[in-house]
Amino acid sequence: MKFRTLFAAAVIGAAGFAPAVTAAEPQEVRQEMMKKVGGATGAMAKMVKGESDFDAAAALAALTTISEVAATYGEQFPEGSDTGFESEAAPAIWTDRAGFDAKLAEFKEDADAAVAAAPADLDALKAVFGPLTQNCGACHETYRLKSS
Amino acid sequence: MKRLALGLGLVVVAGAATAFMLTAPRPVAQERLEAITALEGDPAAGEALFWAGGCASCHAAPGAEGDAKLVLSGGVRLKSDFGTFIGPNISPDPDAGIGSWSVTDFANAMLAGVSPGGGHYYPAFPYGSYSRMSDGDIADLFAFMQTLPASDVASLPHEIGFPFNIRRSLGGWKLLFFTDAPHVAVSDDPQIARGQYLVEGPGHCGECHTPRNPVGGFVGQSWLAGAQNPEGEGVIPNLTPGGKSISGWSASDIAYYLESGFTPDFDSVGGSMVAVQKNMAKLTSGDRDAIAAYLKALPERANGWE
Incomplete structure (x- = not known):
């Protein structure tokens, strides 16, 4: 009984504490999100380059990951999160928020279209991979600064 | 006294004439x-x-x-x-x-x-x-x-x-x-030499990737070592094996970046380099490989912006 109470208290305590642990700074959250996109892009790029075999399920999973990131990525740029935690966000995100949001919307649209296409072979993947990944540079051209 | 003034005057005139001659455009x-x-x-x-x-x-x-x-x-x-x-x-x-x-x-x-x-x-x-x-x-x-x-x-x-x-x-x-001299010793390796021609010549990579002094000349011993971004905040990366920007990249990583815009981690090209990379994608793969070979052969330099 005592053990159970302690256990329950520990669970409740952990649950209460958890948000504080996971509520990372937006700079870190968005960096993690971009790393996910990088991982998903890399998995598909290896197929496109012929370094790994085409795998429809893996390709769809990668596209889905990218679409999910694109859906909420814009929320990770609140005012005041422009610097710190090795952020490479450009000031233009905040001085030209509409332009940034428009780029994100295009990214989301292309990602959703790629998921909907559900590429069944390598040629179908190549057909969505190029247009989708054009978004990377198109946004980084204006809204990301290199710090090293 | 008169002679001294005359002498000084002559020196000034000669100096101005010399400066005028030295600054003349030379086709x-x-x-x-x-x-x-x-x-x-x-x-x-x-x-x-x-x-x-x-x-x-x-x-x-x-x-x-x-x-x-x-x-x-x-x-x-x-x-x-x-x-x-x-x-x-x-x-x-x-x-x-x-x-x-x-x-x-x-x-x-x-x-x-x-x-x-x-x-x-x-x-x-x-x-x-x-x-x-x-x-x-x-x-x-x-x-x-x-x-x-x-x-x-x-x-x-x-x-x-x-x-x-x-x-x-x-x-x-x-x-x-202003000079047309090579920025690093010319290699005997034809691939590296081709890369050197492309990077130091038509590609003009050093114009952004090399730090400049206050009057716009390249800082000595910092060729391609990276620089402050003259257009605003952020830096232009160090292309030599001496910085952490791309020193961990293989020659084929560099060539693939120039072709596709992807870094080895599948981060992407950004800033002014987006337009440059689109141009580099139009070169032959042999020329992209040559650029990569030249960059890998560069002497190590500390980051030019620090």
Whole structure:
């Protein structure tokens, strides 16, 4: 009984504490999100380059990951999160928020279209991979600064 | 006393005369111009140089994509510590562009930074790199540029303050910094040598990737070591094996980045390099491999912005 109470208290305590642990700074959250996109892009790029075999399920999973990131990525740029935690966000995100949001919307649209296409072979993947990944540079051209 | 004043006066006059002579625009040597004129330019070969040289990045209309990059109407604004340079119209329009130029005029601009009227160009036009280009490449590029569509959009004046708005002062800049000498010892390896030609010559990579002193010359011993971004915040990465920017990349990583815009982690190209990478994607894979081989062979340098 005592053990159970302690256990329950520990669970409740952990649950209460958890948000504080996971509520990372937006700079870190968005960096993690971009790393996910990088991982998903890399998995598909290896197929496109012929370094790994085409795998429809893996390709769809990668596209889905990218679409999910694109859906909420814009929320990770609140005012005041422009610097710190090795952020490479450009000031233009905040001085030209509409332009940034428009780029994100295009990214989301292309990602959703790629998921909907559900590429069944390598040629179908190549057909969505190029247009989708054009978004990377198109946004980084204006809204990301290199710090090293 | 009178003699001393006279002597000093003579020294001042002689000094001013010397400065005037030293800052005079110097076109390409006559024999070389004749050799270039004698060549038959190949427009198809010239197109490769057009992309390697990144001409469209400054001379196409701002934001131009696809075939619009071939219309060299000018208008791109290039911010610098000296003011804002605005890319002029270099389309084949005889009035608004360079349609009335001879290949000699073109060679003087590209190799010596001298205009048809005999004045200095600002080195924002990277003749400090183009000066390393071969006679054949100058003739081929000129032949290609004559095939492009003409545009009658007027060039805009640069927005440059005193004293940099005095073009004659560029003679001093040239005297101190303008050279066609190699930036690193030339390699015996033909692939590295080809990469060196592309990077130090038409590709003009060092113009952004090398730090500059307050009067716009490259900082010695910092070739391609990266620099503060002259257009604003952030840095231009260190391309030597001495920094952490790309020192962990293999030659094939570098070549793939130039082809696709992806880093080894599948991060992407950004900033001004987006336009450059699109140009590099149009080179042959052999040329991208050569650029990578040259970068891997560079001497290590500490980050140029620190």
